[in-house]
Amino acid sequence: MEPEDLADDKRVVTPEHAKTTTVLHGILATLYGLVAVAVIAAFASFGPGGTVMDNLEVIGLFAAVACVIHVVLCYGARRRLRWAKNGTVAVGVLMLLAFPIGTAIGIYLIVQAAKPWPGPGLAA
Numbered sequence: 274m275e276p277e278d279l280a281d282d283k284r285v286v287t288p289e290h291a292k293t294t295t296v297l298h299g300i301l302a303t304l305y306g307l308v309a310v311a312v313i314a315a316f317a318s319f320g321p322g323g324t325v326m327d328n329l330e331v332i333g334l335f336a337a338v339a340c341v342i343h344v345v346l347c348y349g350a351r352r353r354l355r356w357a358k359n360g361t362v363a364v365g366v367l368m369l370l371a372f373p374i375g376t377a378i379g380i381y382l383i384v385q386a387a388k389p390w391p392g393p394g395l396a397a
Contacts (some may be wrong), residue, residue: 291350291351291353291385291390293385294350294361294385294386295347295350295351297378297381297382298336298343298346298347298348298350299344301339301343301351301378302339302340302341302343302344303340304339305332305336305337305343306336306337306340308332309333309336309337310325310334311332312329312330312336313333313366314386315329316329316330316333327330329378336353336357342360342364345357345360346360346361346364352376353390353391358390359386360384360385361382361383361385361386362382362383362387364379364382365378365379365380365381365382365383365386366379366383367379368382
């Protein structure tokens with residue numbers, strides 16, 4: 274396909290869609306990062322001990338790992354790299370379980386990653 278044909282093809286992720294996917298990963302990374310920082314701050318304030326604090330440790334660890342994953346996917350999606358496309362699908366599938374907002378975000382990520390990502394890092 275010629276670049277002119279790609280611009281008219283509805284199945285192709287345009288630079289605008291790629292940017293939206295990148296921004297969405299950035300927003301999710303920020304939100305998960307804020308949750309991780311809040312949990313760490315709560316843990317530092319209240320100290321260890323008790324089942325509530327054990328649960329906070331798990332939530333904080335989950336948020337920190339999710340933050341790192343979204344930062345890495347944001348980097349790759351910005352460059353439209355194949356591993357970022359595959360990772361976006363994987364994260365989108367996991368987000369389907371977080372009804373209702375996560376489901377909507379997961380569907381959007383899967384739909385955008387299912388389209389060809391033409392660009393410097395990934396051929397159509």
